[in-house]
């Protein structure tokens with residue numbers, strides 16, 4: 001093999017292939033929006049809201065400024081208020097907990113499952129108090145949470161569910177779309193997400209007409225009719241340019257997801273036999289029963305994670321740690337008084353997880369090189 005090809009750096013994530021493929025269509029979007037001269041909440045946003053609600057098999061889609069805002073507006077839309085408690089996971093991007101704090105409520109953490117790294121439903125009930133108003137599960141890495149258990153707990157205690165689906169667009173649990181289990185489902189179109197804009201963007205999906213109506217007000221300064229403000233609202237809108245780009249990219253989402261799943265399958269096939277042989281002290285991601293995983297990340301849990309990461313870097317392979325520090329131990333949350341050992345599964349994951357290169361354009365040869373490097377690291 002040519003040495004240059006062998007040593008070519010494999011990034012953890014790369015958008016350039018996708019942009020090259022869509023260059024003409026995307027330039028076209030830009031020109032059309034410019035010539036229309038309408039930039040906020042017009043036909044491109046409506047079309048995109050309609051497509052996402054269809055994809056999620058729900059009645060309403062409401063475009064907002066970001067995934068973070070989708071979570072925050074959902075909480076306000078569901079009536080979460082200061083003094084309330086919202087149950088969530090400490091093993092997530094901090095925006096999950098921040099949305100709860102921003103709503104004036106208190107995030108109450110529950111440790112995660114060892115195999116999926118998602119919130120462990122068996123530990124939720126013991127954290128429910130008279131102040132608990134909602135559960136915010138996160139479908140981490142694109143892997144669906146155990147929604148049947150979470151929905152039945154929420155029903156039993158009359159809690160709202162706000163799904164943080166930022167990493168999981170297109171994923172399914174028991175043949176039902178992620179985002180459609182909760183009172184609302186929240187998506188992010190941050191550029192590196194499975195469906196990414198060229199800037200920030202978000203979407204809330206819901207089947208509840210009352211919540212949908214409130215969200216429409218909340219995103220537009222509380223007004224349904226311009227300059228007549230019924231409630232205290234915000235400015236949180238998806239813009240026409242981002243929506244037009246997302247309309248183009250959405251057509252490819254399914255095939256991109258299939259490619260991600262094929263890469264995950266290949267990683268599994270290359271690594272699993274070595275684990276069985278006792279040669280690889282790592283844990284692979286799983287696709288739970290009745291789940292359709294969209295592999296936003298392909299994440300392993302590995303012994304000597306930091307050394308493995310450096311070794312891969314030396315071999316010209318990028319990898320990323322999502323997340324090196326759990327939310328409950330972040331300085332921003334010092335006031336909650338959590339301490340080390342409060343959530344042992346989460347804390348261990350923070351020390352051991354590593355996300356391998358994963359994006360639709362990653363080639364089979366590159367995936368093989370990644371797997372071989374992991375194998376040779378542990379063979380040393």
Ligand SMILES: *Cc1c(COP(=O)(O)O)cnc(C)c1O
Pocket residue numbers: 066067068069092093095096138164166167187188189190200201202
């Ligand atoms: C990306 C992400 C968010 C926030 O989305 P933004 O669009 O960046 O505001 C929230 N939760 C999780 C789990 C995410 O990965």
